[in-house]
Amino acid sequence: MRFDILTLFPEMFASPMGSSILKRGQETGAFEIALSNIRDFTDNPHRKVDDKPYGGGPGMVMMCEPVFRCFEHVAEQGPKPGRVLLMTPQGRQYDQKMAEELSREERVVIIAGRYEGFDERIRDGLGAEQVSIGDYVLTGGELPAMVVVDSVARLLEGVLGDEDSAKDESFSNGLLEYPHYTRPENYRGMTVPEVLLSGHHKNIEEWRREKSLERTKAVRPDLFEKYKDNSKYQENNREN
Amino acid sequence: MRFDILTLFPEMFASPMGSSILKRGQETGAFEIALSNIRDFTDNPHRKVDDKPYGGGPGMVMMCEPVFRCFEHVAEQGPKPGRVLLMTPQGRQYDQKMAEELSREERVVIIAGRYEGFDERIRDGLGAEQVSIGDYVLTGGELPAMVVVDSVARLLEGVLGDEDSAKDESFSNGLLEYPHYTRPENYRGMTVPEVLLSGHHKNIEEWRREKSLERTKAVRPDLFEKYKDNSKYQENNREN
Numbered sequence: 001m002r003f004d005i006l007t008l009f010p011e012m013f014a015s016p017m018g019s020s021i022l023k024r025g026q027e028t029g030a031f032e033i034a035l036s037n038i039r040d041f042t043d044n045p046h047r048k049v050d051d052k053p054y055g056g057g058p059g060m061v062m063m064c065e066p067v068f069r070c071f072e073h074v075a076e077q078g079p080k081p082g083r084v085l086l087m088t089p090q091g092r093q094y095d096q097k098m099a100e101e102l103s104r105e106e107r108v109v110i111i112a113g114r115y116e117g118f119d120e121r122i123r124d125g126l127g128a129e130q131v132s133i134g135d136y137v138l139t140g141g142e143l144p145a146m147v148v149v150d151s152v153a154r155l156l157e158g159v160l161g162d163e164d165s166a167k168d169e170s171f172s173n174g175l176l177e178y179p180h181y182t183r184p185e186n187y188r189g190m191t192v193p194e195v196l197l198s199g200h201h202k203n204i205e206e207w208r209r210e211k212s213l214e215r216t217k218a219v220r221p222d223l224f225e226k227y228k229d230n231s232k233y234q235e236n237n238r239e240n
Numbered sequence: 241m242r243f244d245i246l247t248l249f250p251e252m253f254a255s256p257m258g259s260s261i262l263k264r265g266q267e268t269g270a271f272e273i274a275l276s277n278i279r280d281f282t283d284n285p286h287r288k289v290d291d292k293p294y295g296g297g298p299g300m301v302m303m304c305e306p307v308f309r310c311f312e313h314v315a316e317q318g319p320k321p322g323r324v325l326l327m328t329p330q331g332r333q334y335d336q337k338m339a340e341e342l343s344r345e346e347r348v349v350i351i352a353g354r355y356e357g358f359d360e361r362i363r364d365g366l367g368a369e370q371v372s373i374g375d376y377v378l379t380g381g382e383l384p385a386m387v388v389v390d391s392v393a394r395l396l397e398g399v400l401g402d403e404d405s406a407k408d409e410s411f412s413n414g415l416l417e418y419p420h421y422t423r424p425e426n427y428r429g430m431t432v433p434e435v436l437l438s439g440h441h442k443n444i445e446e447w448r449r450e451k452s453l454e455r456t457k458a459v460r461p462d463l464f465e466k467y468k469d470n471s472k473y474q475e476n477n478r479e480n
Binding site: 019182 | 249251252253254255256259260261262290291292293294295296300301302303304305308329330331332333334335336338339356357358359360361364365370373374375376377378379380382383386387390391393394400411416417419420421422423424425427428430432435436437441444447448455459460462463
């Protein structure tokens, strides 16, 4: 798989994308990351890539020309990009389902840049999907682009080792995960719940399910409501 | 302000935290980032920091001992940390409101590490808040820690330049931002909406508000519902 990232700060990607699991994934050929500097595609003598918004207001807006030209340069290299993402807090929310979809593409283009303002014609003209990693504002789209690459890459074959793979319970059933414990049994007087030491698989499973429900209800009532609705739906369908 | 980050991969932070706006913010003394390697705090001969979960199941769980010791070493340096965050998809959702809260602290400790599994006693014993940057799974807590630092740092005095500051409309009124346009007026046949060129401030404001509502309703029905509820509440209060 190939990720193309269009950015004003390609140097930001070096250390997170060159460490640990993502480094190994690129070395084994599971995926590659191609960085393009949007600033290389402007004819402006000051290499300007943004300007003031029409209609007034604070902040700067990313201009069409360098992004269009950079995109076209990148798109020509290799197979047609399957998806084009524009990282911005105005987008739809990125989630595990979208990570799974993207992991089935041969090529994904991610446009980073000023996180708050892109000229709207960039989205329209490039058929880009506006995507947000969460309801907070960042200095640029670079960290969001890294989040997308990381979450997708770890789903690709040959990226995670055996030790880590399959460990994808979070969000897969719509609930938060149950609490984890590892050695020692007693740490500074804090002990592991008895049931986890019992070896009784059915009880362990029940305890985990209960804790998972409790935690989701307490921390993420939004997910809990969705989960309840889905379970009801499934139950109704089973009855029919 | 001081960020302490406890991580297994301190080298991952170099390029994103050393570029652009965050670099400048550290140079001007607006904030500092202190990285500590959790692996330096284990007596295990193989520098092991994780182990299998009690009760079985896939994946590895981050052990108490190195995290507790690393945290205690860090906490001793300087003023008492105001907040301690544990980055994990099981946490409450990070948002702009929390970024604003954190920006008022003198010191914040962020614990990165295996994103899916911490020994539950780490949270209990350190009084840490579990925080998630979104509903997706990542290879580690490092990118989430960077997201927190970036979103908080940009709110600190002296980090953003004049050009960028005040540009915080996203989420501040509970709606997504309206579309932006900048020069040229006509780009490849795509034109800027007339109203934005009119100079008529009231019309511009109305257009933007309408577009902001439209977009939020289409892309983020969850935010739109919250917004409606809040407006109703405010209207009722005004009537009384």
